[in-house]
Amino acid sequence: MTSQRSDTVVVWDWLVRVFHGAVLVLFALAYGVENDWPVVHAYIGYTLLLLIVFRLLWGFIGTSYARFSKFLTGPGQILHYLRGIARGPVHRYIGHNPAGGWMIVALLLSLLTTALLGIALFALEGSGPLAAVDVSNWPGPLLAQLHSLSADGIMALIVLHVGGVLLSSYRHRENLIMAMVSGRKAVDDNVRVLPLISWQRWWVGASLLVTILGFGLWGIFIQGRADFSDTSTELAGAEDYLEECGACHLAYPPGLLPAASWAQLLAGLEDHFGDNAELDSETIQVLARYLRGGALSPGQPSHSSRLLRNMPDPPPLRISELPQFQIDHRALFTAPDAQPSASQCAKCHRRAVTGDFTLL
Numbered sequence: 001m002t003s004q005r006s007d008t009v010v011v012w013d014w015l016v017r018v019f020h021g022a023v024l025v026l027f028a029l030a031y032g033v034e035n036d037w038p039v040v041h042a043y044i045g046y047t048l049l050l051l052i053v054f055r056l057l058w059g060f061i062g063t064s065y066a067r068f069s070k071f072l073t074g075p076g077q078i079l080h081y082l083r084g085i086a087r088g089p090v091h092r093y094i095g096h097n098p099a100g101g102w103m104i105v106a107l108l109l110s111l112l113t114t115a116l117l118g119i120a121l122f123a124l125e126g127s128g129p130l131a132a133v134d135v136s137n138w139p140g141p142l143l144a145q146l147h148s149l150s151a152d153g154i155m156a157l158i159v160l161h162v163g164g165v166l167l168s169s170y171r172h173r174e175n176l177i178m179a180m181v182s183g184r185k186a187v188d189d190n191v192r193v194l195p196l197i198s199w200q201r202w203w204v205g206a207s208l209l210v211t212i213l214g215f216g217l218w219g220i221f222i223q224g225r226a227d228f229s230d231t232s233t234e235l236a237g238a239e240d241y242l243e244e245c246g247a248c249h250l251a252y253p254p255g256l257l258p259a260a261s262w263a264q265l266l267a268g269l270e271d272h273f274g275d276n277a278e279l280d281s282e283t284i285q286v287l288a289r290y291l292r293g294g295a296l297s298p299g300q301p302s303h304s305s306r307l308l309r310n311m312p313d314p315p316p317l318r319i320s321e322l323p324q325f326q327i328d329h330r331a332l333f334t335a336p337d338a339q340p341s342a343s344q345c346a347k348c349h350r351r352a353v354t355g356d357f358t359l360l
């Protein structure tokens with residue numbers, strides 16, 4: 001036989017393919033749910049971080065086409081390849097082509113950066129793996145901006161990546177998307193098939209990947225259940241709270257202030273921001289239990305967990321004095337006679353009664 005594409009060989013081993021599929025699905029999910037499902041979002045972030053660690057390792061000990069040494073080339077080869085593919089037929093690589101190889105590295109690094117920035121943001125809320133770290137000097141707004149900027153950067157890289165895959169599929173008359181699903185590519189029969197790796201390496205790679213995916217599923221489906229249960233309406237005392245504390249203003253959802261602030265407020269109702277809001281001690285006890293149960297707390301991620309960022313100690317009595325609140329509303333309440341006042345959440349957040357402040 002002459003050099004015809006008659007045979008197919010496995011180019012992408014199953015670990016690479018499962019990794020690729022998992023990153024695709026998880027990133028899309030994390031991008032989509034953002035603040036709506038904070039716990040799910042966090043666990044997807046951790047899982048992506050661990051998957052990147054797996055892929056970096058597999059890039060050194062994995063099968064030949066998965067290795068960085070196999071597909072990372074110098075700038076000369078990248079330029080040569082890009083110039084070639086723009087014009088027409090070009091040398092066909094069985095594994096990643098020089099441009100595709102560096103795209104993989106760019107994607108891995110930007111995913112890594114985004115996940116680490118997410119963990120830093122979590123630390124500002126007093127939760128996540130860095131919860132115990134002193135974050136008082138961390139630039140919260142900058143980190144938040146960088147986190148969403150790098151997530152958008154990944155999106156842009158994905159568009160380029162898919163564009164590149166489609167272009168080289170077209171130039172080489174082959175379906176590279178299917179190749180990443182089946183793992184197989186056609187080879188000229190004079191291509192040397194590369195040696196297999198030892199079973200020990202398979203064992204290390206496979207057990208690592210399976211463990212990471214197991215962790216991810218546990219995080220999303222077991223830990224993430226908190227995202228779907230609305231604790232504040234389940235807690236006893238919700239009706240009393242609406243009646244007593246919703247008389248003059250929005251009955252602020254308990255998740256907007258830490259337990260210490262609520263306790264302070266209840267202790268000083270006879271002079272409540274200039275008003276008398278006194279209640280009998282029995283009602284106060286019911287309200288105290290209700291507010292404590294749903295209070296803003298690092299252990300209870302919720303829609304408003306971001307309000308925990310840079311929380312002073314002791315915390316303020318007003319939601320509108322929380323540092324993150326002031327950042328979110330920076331442009332709105334600078335004038336002393338701003339209308340409506342910051343306390344009138346529902347004037348702007350029309351779903352405020354339900355505890356949802358993401359919509360205006």
Ligand code: HEC
Binds near residue numbers: 343
């Ligand atoms: C008699 C009317 C009245 C009642 C009853 C009342 N409040 Fe208030 N509350 C006020 C006023 C007035 C303010 C100040 C509003 C402003 O500055 O715009 C306020 C402000 C607040 C704020 C600060 C809002 C901000 O600016 O972030 C919180 C929190 C609060 N109240 C909680 C409660 C709780 C909890 C209860 C029930 C125990 C309660 N209030 C009952 C009148 C009342």
Ligand code: HEC
Binds near residue numbers: 035320340347
């Ligand atoms: C004058 C209008 C206005 C008032 C009053 C107001 N907000 Fe906002 N709020 C906004 C705007 C505008 C944003 C920014 C929305 C954005 O960036 O998507 C925002 C953002 C937020 C966010 C961040 C949402 C997110 O997750 O992106 C929270 C939480 C929030 N507000 C809570 C409150 C609470 C609690 C009150 C009452 C104590 C309040 N707001 C009063 C206009 C207002």
